[in-house]
Amino acid sequence: MSGHQPDPVLDEKRQAMPNYPAMIARTNQMEPVPRRIRAVLNGQTVLDTDRAVYLWEWSNYPQYYIPVSDIGPDVLIDENREQKLSRGTARRHGLRAGDVNRPGSVRVYTEDSLPGMAGLARIDWDAIDAWYEEDERVYVHPRNPYVRVDALRSTRPVRVELDGVALAESASPVLVFETGLPTRYYVNPTEVDLIHLVPTATETECPYKGTTSRYWSVRIGDTVHDDLAWSYDFPTRQLLPIAGLIAFYNEKVDITLGGHPLDRPVTHFFPGSH
Template sequence: MDDQLDLPPVTMPVDHVEAVPRRVRAALGGETVLDTVRARYVWEKPYFPQFYVPLTDVRAELLVPDEEAGAEETSRGTARWFGLRVGELLRPRAARVLTESPVPGLSGTVRFEWAALDAWYEEDEQVFVHPRNPYVRVDALRSTRTVRVEREGVVLAESSSPVLLFETGLPTRYYLNRTDCDFTKLEPSDTVTACPYKGTTSGYWSARINGRLHPDLAWYYDFPTREVQPIAGLVAFYNERVDLFVDGERVERPKRH
């Protein structure tokens, strides 16, 4: 099971640019702020890209110049900050407009802060957290492998009908039926997280073992994205924080979370 350690990250060079083949839209306060089929993927960091949108595909009347910010020099060119106003709703420093860029195709584009918008869409499906890396694949496959989850020698779950989720660059995640989990040792948590590929979690579970609480060891999605529907309602544990046995063989804990 050592094949799950040190999985290669899916990276691209910083400032790498590609055309986005999908329609991209984003909304704030019920108003569509941008609608484009000419967006660009720009890798500001190696692991995932951001959307850069032609200014002509943005409702420019909603952009409010940030006079105090002035111009900002980046590796992608000269950018100016703008706020975003929809009715009485104002999001300061919501967008950077690249007035000049040495990178072909980026002059006159806008890079929005993701959280400044209420919702983003690729075609008609909502996207969460940040744009999806076009080189990441996520597959949820049903299996009859036996999976046992322990912490400090205490069994938290055991299943012979898991769903295995394979996500490029990450350890395999094992999603188990709730009936295969020991909820006498699990307590609900208020934690909620979101993933660009799976959607927003419905909740987390902590484990109380020998009087000690181990927070947020497991999570579940009641309404995951269409691509990973087989994991709906199932529970997955962090490989990094539990002892995991697959077909009786212990899986080494991944070295990174």
């Protein structure tokens, strides 16, 4: 026996919020970023700092706030406009790198802001071509320092079905555990019945896993279920065990693990889906 005692408060939170483990930061919480942060626009490094700050604008993940003095003065264009925002007064700026302009993409906070925000700049994520933590590229948004993602090999057998049709079966899957999300089950392509998979042009990015290499819809009879499976040929270093493997959205297929059927989870990818 583990000696674990149930925590009714924690259990209640977990039932009310499936993503509760990831939601341990408060809105407007600020923390120093211990990593070097760089951003590239039009081939030019427009900021380079080891003094960035995490600020949680909402509880799932933070944004980078950058000391304005660590942004290249030749790329920051003051638009001479102040905005009254929820966190204080910000002066709006644009970015310019060569012949590329990103107007209104930067807000520099003034003394009339939340404590600790004066002199920090909030840059629209999509205004930048590439963000880097140290020398590794970061996709979609900054990684949440309170989120953990592990890819573990397993000998628990996994079977994937849809509408009673077997799509995949593996005795050696790789299980990906990501805080706040259901476990994902990655299997070898040779263990997937590819006759039911239809390649699509969909591509997605994940701050923890990288950029997908391909997506597939699933065809069962005359019905096509869009974009239910995906694969990463070149995942991030931490997720190398999933390279070349295929996973399915648990929310839309039926998965049996170790002989036990799993419930279909509800996530932000498919709200209310069963």
